[in-house]
Structure formats: structure tokens, C-alpha cells
Amino acid sequence: MTQARQRAYALRDHFVAQGAQAVEPPILQPADLLLDLYGEDIRARAYVTTDALRGEQMLRPDFTVPVVQMHMDTGAEPARYTYAGEVFRRQEDDPDRANEYLQVGYEVFDRTDPAAADAEVFALITDATQGLNLRAATGDIGILMAAVDGLDTSDRRKAALRRHIWRPRRFRALLDRFSGRSPVPETRAALLAGNAKTDAPLTGLRSQSEIDARINALHEDAAEPPLSKAQMDCLDALLNVRETLPFALAQMHDLCVDLPAIRAAVKRVDARAEALSARGIDVDALGFEASFGRTSMEYYDGFVFGLYAEGRPDLPPVASGGRYDALTRRLGAGQEIPAVGAVIRPGLLVELEGAP
Amino acid sequence: MIKLGVPSKGRLMEKTFQWFDKRGITLTRTGSDREYAGAVEGIDGVSLVLLSAGEVPRELAAGRIHLGVTGTDLIHEKLPLWEQQVEPMAEMGFGHADLIIAVPQAWTDVDLTDDLDAAAAAFRAAHGFRLRIATKYHRLVRDFLRDAGVADYALVDSQGATEGTVANETAEAIADITSSGETLRANHLKILSDGLILASQATLWRSRVADVSEDDRATLGHLLARLDAS
Numbered sequence: 001m002t003q004a005r006q007r008a009y010a011l012r013d014h015f016v017a018q019g020a021q022a023v024e025p026p027i028l029q030p031a032d033l034l035l036d037l038y039g040e041d042i043r044a045r046a047y048v049t050t051d052a053l054r055g056e057q058m059l060r061p062d063f064t065v066p067v068v069q070m071h072m073d074t075g076a077e078p079a080r081y082t083y084a085g086e087v088f089r090r091q092e093d094d095p096d097r098a099n100e101y102l103q104v105g106y107e108v109f110d111r112t113d114p115a116a117a118d119a120e121v122f123a124l125i126t127d128a129t130q131g132l133n134l135r136a137a138t139g140d141i142g143i144l145m146a147a148v149d150g151l152d153t154s155d156r157r158k159a160a161l162r163r164h165i166w167r168p169r170r171f172r173a174l175l176d177r178f179s180g181r182s183p184v185p186e187t188r189a190a191l192l193a194g195n196a197k198t199d200a201p202l203t204g205l206r207s208q209s210e211i212d213a214r215i216n217a218l219h220e221d222a223a224e225p226p227l228s229k230a231q232m233d234c235l236d237a238l239l240n241v242r243e244t245l246p247f248a249l250a251q252m253h254d255l256c257v258d259l260p261a262i263r264a265a266v267k268r269v270d271a272r273a274e275a276l277s278a279r280g281i282d283v284d285a286l287g288f289e290a291s292f293g294r295t296s297m298e299y300y301d302g303f304v305f306g307l308y309a310e311g312r313p314d315l316p317p318v319a320s321g322g323r324y325d326a327l328t329r330r331l332g333a334g335q336e337i338p339a340v341g342a343v344i345r346p347g348l349l350v351e352l353e354g355a356p
Numbered sequence: 357m358i359k360l361g362v363p364s365k366g367r368l369m370e371k372t373f374q375w376f377d378k379r380g381i382t383l384t385r386t387g388s389d390r391e392y393a394g395a396v397e398g399i400d401g402v403s404l405v406l407l408s409a410g411e412v413p414r415e416l417a418a419g420r421i422h423l424g425v426t427g428t429d430l431i432h433e434k435l436p437l438w439e440q441q442v443e444p445m446a447e448m449g450f451g452h453a454d455l456i457i458a459v460p461q462a463w464t465d466v467d468l469t470d471d472l473d474a475a476a477a478a479f480r481a482a483h484g485f486r487l488r489i490a491t492k493y494h495r496l497v498r499d500f501l502r503d504a505g506v507a508d509y510a511l512v513d514s515q516g517a518t519e520g521t522v523a524n525e526t527a528e529a530i531a532d533i534t535s536s537g538e539t540l541r542a543n544h545l546k547i548l549s550d551g552l553i554l555a556s557q558a559t560l561w562r563s564r565v566a567d568v569s570e571d572d573r574a575t576l577g578h579l580l581a582r583l584d585a586s
Contacts, residue, residue: 039486040498040511092436092495163477163507170505173470187467187549200461200544204522206479206487214465214478 139292150261
């Protein structure tokens, strides 16, 4: 057994000793669920294979989705799970990144005290990676979501922004358009002026009523006043929060005056800071970035964190995790449960420990 | 011996032969019409390998041919990190084709990738599945749409007659190669204004990984000087 694998099983046993149940989801996962959740982006990251009987299968790109699925189907709550095994990621842009590596995870499904559950996961993971001089970065996707929900604009615009929280460039382009910072595209103006006619027959599945509905929506949107400069400034200030946790919290509390919609989300960060502190984490030294986690997988919707090896910017995070309540809703067929979890890469642990 | 890979049939082969002919190098197919053997005259130390244009990228990347003629589109689609494996030596001025995204002309509300994204979101909500885009250029299209920030779509594989997939209701939009746009118009499709993914043309590529002997190196230098001169 390789050192990394020994380390992986030791970590899993450690998590079992902490009260987690060991689970072992299959390596081959049905592709349709993952594709439905993540779209084409997952195809760029995961290996897809087929067989005539079961159709498209994916080599598991992570454990979270199958573990959530298993819990939503059969699990009693509260529940704590752990697992150790390979995940597979296509690497088309960087031949130096591993396309197969071990992950050990710890996932908590518990509705009693989300802040305590966040702190439990973070503390267990940092404890398991102790002595490696890792830098912790934390964030909270829920704050940005709350800020978008609190904007003084139409539900349609809010929905568009929420949909693109994980695509920062697109998100910025939408904000620029909604605030009038970027001009209306020429063809859009022509359409709104009623000058986009065609005598081509309609082909395909998308119906005339769908086209008309979108044109109506564009007319309504054109009548919508631009996002105010004050709100845009607040949002920019929020996106730029990057401090140690106490200072970040102070800045976000100040922003609550102008963005009252984020108050509940900021209070959740308060509660988490207390829970982390109670677990012995030095929150005064813990970094917090409001934009952290926006380019990761789409399922995190609250607390997010990553542990990075200092002086090794070439390495991916040694551990990462977060809260994914919405994913349990998507997979729960009417059920939902607050859930948070994280993974460690034992291969990187071994590599860093072996480094002089 | 320098191995030169050239498309084995059709206009692409004829145009390639003409292009080399103008530079004093005569390529010919030998034997019967069905036999993929060829000869090179006008330069020593070069042999002709006839193969499908779609196989040229793979053969270059494997180092089994030193030079090859194929479209930019196929190199970019089939070879990740293509710059590390092949080097473009000459754009040959024919085989022009654009890889584009097209939607039904009747979609008066869609002209930009931004519109496509919004239409895809509404389509998914209404139909319960992602808006389907038919293509054979999966990697190029996916990278392009990711950069453009388009979500809620799915690529469906189409290896031919791609323009027909919309009318057949197996896709809502397409991403394909077009030269004149005639087939698109005949199928009542239009190109998105910002939907140009890649402008492709026939190009002579050099493999960066193929083994070259001293003699080969001299031949290659001689050949490339001839090509540059004209």
C-alpha cells in the first residue's frame, strides 16, 4: 500500500473514531445526474464512459454528490459520514495536475446548529492537517446571495445575477448592464424598437410563445430603472472584503447599514466565528474573503474554505470544503437538510510532509 | 526521410497538390484511385503519406509524420495544448471555414451569446432539460461557451448533417463549420453576432515531437526555405 493510501485510511479511521459512519460510493456514477447538476463544465472535468446497458457513466469526480444522494434516499438524521478513495479529473490544460488522486472526506448532515457543524468540520480538517504550515482561506457564498436578493431591482434581474454568481466575469457583465454602465447592444435596441422581423419559418422545439415571452421580458427589463450607484458601490465594497475574520466582520456589519438584506447572513458568520473560537480556532488570525469560492463547484451556498500550502502556489488546496444546503434540496425530492463537509488530499499531505 | 501527411481525397487534396506545385514540388497519387500511395518530385528526401484530414492532428502529435496539412479547427479540437505538439508553418489560403454558433432565424430575440444564455435558462425551466447544441467540436465549443458565460446548455454529438438537427428537434442550436453560410440559410438558421468560435483554413503544420535525423533536418530546412520563398 502506498504511503498516501495508508494515510487516507488512517484519516478515515480517525473520522470514524470521531463518530462518522464509513461509506463507499461506487466509482462509476450515472452521468445524467452530474450532467444535470453541473452541465457541460463537468464533462470538461470528468471522465465519461458508456455501456450499452446503463448508458453514460462517469468516473466519480467527487464523493459529495453520491453521499448526498445516499443520505437523502436512506439516511437517518443527524448523520456524519466519512470515505476514502480515488476521484478522477480530466486535466486538459495542465499535464502536471493529477487526473486520479485520493480524497478523504467528512460530511455532516445535521439541522440542530449549522454554525457548530461548520466549526466542527473546519476544526476536524485543520486538526488532521496540523503541523504543515497551511494557510486557511474562508468565505461565505450566502452573503453574496443575500446581497443580490436585497438589490433594489426586479426579480428577473436578481435571478440572472444569482445564476451567475459562480461565473464572476458574467456576473460583472450583468451588473454593468443593469446599472447602465455598459450600453444596450445594437441588436437588442433594434429588437425593442420592433425592428427585428423575420419571415423565416420557425423550426425546432423552442416555441413562438417562448420567444414572445422573452421579448416581453426584455421590454419590461428595458423599462426597469438602472441599479443605483450607491447599491453598486456597496456591492463592490462587499466583493472586496478581504481581511482577518474580525476586521472582515466589522466591515460587513458597516455594510449592513446600506445593504440590510445581508444582515442575517452576516450574523451567521458571527455565530460561526464564535463556534470556531469555541473549538479552539484562532479566529483573529483566520482570513475571510467575501469572493472566496466563487470559481469552485456550484454547490456551495454558505461557508466555504480551503487550506493552502504556504510557499507552494503550484499546488491545489490540500483540503477544501463548505456548506451545500441547496444540493440536498435538489437531490432530496422535496426533502432538505443543512449539510456541510470537506475533503483532504492525503497524497499532498504525504508530499508536503516528505519535503525538506 | 521527411514524411508529409496530406488529405487523401477531394478538393482539399487537389488544392494542396496545387499549392505545393506552385512552389516547385509535385505531389501525385500513384497506383489506382483506391490506393492511398503517393510520390513526391522536385525535392529529395520527402515522402508523401495520404490520410484523412481528421487523422493528421493525431499523426503529427504522435510524431509519425513530420509535416501535415489540415484545418486549424481540427488541430485545435483534437490536440489539447496544441502549441506544444505542433507548429503552424504556413497558412495555405484555401479551405476557409468558420466554426460558428447558429440558432433558428425565427429566434428574433437571440443575437448574442448573452441572449443564448438567457434563452437557455428559460428553455430549461420550460422543458425540464438543458438547451441542446449539436456539434462535433465538443472541446472548442465548450471552452468558448464557458468563456462567454453561457450556462444551461448541453452538447449533443452530431457527426454530420448537423444543420438538420434543429428541424428534427434533436437540438435547439448548432455549432458547426460553415464556409458560405448557404446550408445554414437553407435550414433557416442564423449565426450569432458574437458566435465566431474559430476562423479556420488549411494550414501546413510541423510536428514538434517527430524524430529528425541530420539528413532530415537538412531536408526540412531546404523544404521550408522553398515554401517561404514563394
